[in-house]
């Protein structure tokens with residue numbers, strides 16, 4: 001039981017965040033740094049089907065690295081835990097686009113959420129789906145999870161990530177050298193850029209992530225055990241690696257499995273309870289939404305949804 005209706009909690013958080021944004025805007029240092037907090041949106045979809053939202057929850061934004069969660073689920077479905085022979089499952093402690101670790105690990109990325117790891121996951125999808133693998137496969141998966149709302153593509157991300165993708169291409173070449181990239185580099189790149197450019201609003205993103213809340217077995221359905229196990233694994237990776245080298249801080253402050261993207265969005269999961277999407281474009285030094293993390297911290301405190309227990 002929540003201490004207050006969810007709608008009230010979410011509305012008050014959005015109001016607090018907008019106040020906070022105004023404070024930041026008014027602060028002289030922020031002006032000097034060109035910091036503009038910009039819009040803020042939040043949406044919560046509960047397992048009971050309730051949708052609560054506030055702020056700019058209907059404004060689409062590119063989900064960027066949040067797509068790595070959906071791609072991971074697809075790849076795990078296709079090849080199972082064999083996947084972890086090609087991608088590790090440890091936090092990296094390095095920025096999301098760091099290449100330095102690949103030399104030490106002989107082309108095996110630390111986890112599926114750093115760029116190198118996500119590129120291997122896309123390589124697996126391209127390999128496994130063969131001719132069925134369209135650049136739009138992850139987008140189709142996302143659409144399939146949603147009950148309403150639209151899925152778009154962000155043209156600016158499509159263009160800039162293609163032209164500015166040299167670092168990602170370098171990582172792929174490096175991994176190919178070590179035998180850990182099997183498909184043509186251009187095909188992997190196209191599918192990767194496409195998934196980064198998927199544009200959703202908070203309402204759509206929260207709906208798309210709802211399947212991740214199903215972490216419990218169902219006594220009548222053996223097939224469900226495998227799915228529940230997968231959701232737990234994906235959630236564990238989100239908790240340990242979902243905010244890159246800010247993952248520890250996020251776990252302490254929020255206590256929910258979550259994945260950020262440089263589009264300013266974060267998808268967070270309260271297992272068996274709700275899927276939450278927040279969006280605010282200003283990023284911290286790790287590429288995580290500053291006000292988005294703050295809003296999730298407030299939500300987790302006020303709902304007691306942290307997987308580590310309610311606040312003391």
Ligand SMILES: NC(=O)CC[C@H](N)C(=O)O
Nearest residue numbers: 064065096196261262287
């Ligand atoms: N953290 C992110 O959202 C990074 C994704 C970005 N498109 C990249 O490849 O660098």
